Amino acid sequence: MTAEDQEFIDFAIKWLPFGGGDEYILPQFGITPNTFYLRLHTLLQSRPTIGLGLAAKRKLVEACAVKLSQRSRRASELV
Template identity: 50%
Template sequence: ALLDFAVQWAPYDGGDEHILPEFGLVPTDFYHRLRCLLDAQPKIDAGTRRRLKSLCTRKLGYPTVVQQKSTSPNRGR
């Protein structure tokens, strides 16, 4: 039910105002559980998993991970 709700409401920024009445959870707990569910469900397609994980990351206030090439100023000395 968590996953179905998240897929339905993700295009509308998650539907936070509906989470407590629907699941009895505050949004923070909902997004933590959703992240765990996404990691545990191998049958979720990659695009949906990526979109929902991104939503969870944003809602939980985690910093976005950006991978950059290492550019050390001392490189090649």
């Protein structure tokens, strides 16, 4: 796991109880929240996450799925 991977996970864990902290993603990582959640979801599914328990990993995967589905729904409403 890279240092950036760990930063993504740490950020997500910190902000999960507060709805994700979307407003802080762009300033901290220089990417949109949608890109952040896509990358985090991919990271959680494809790489071993040392030090992250299974329950915490499941919560993060679930949070990513919810965020991505909300964004997808909003985008389809705009069309």
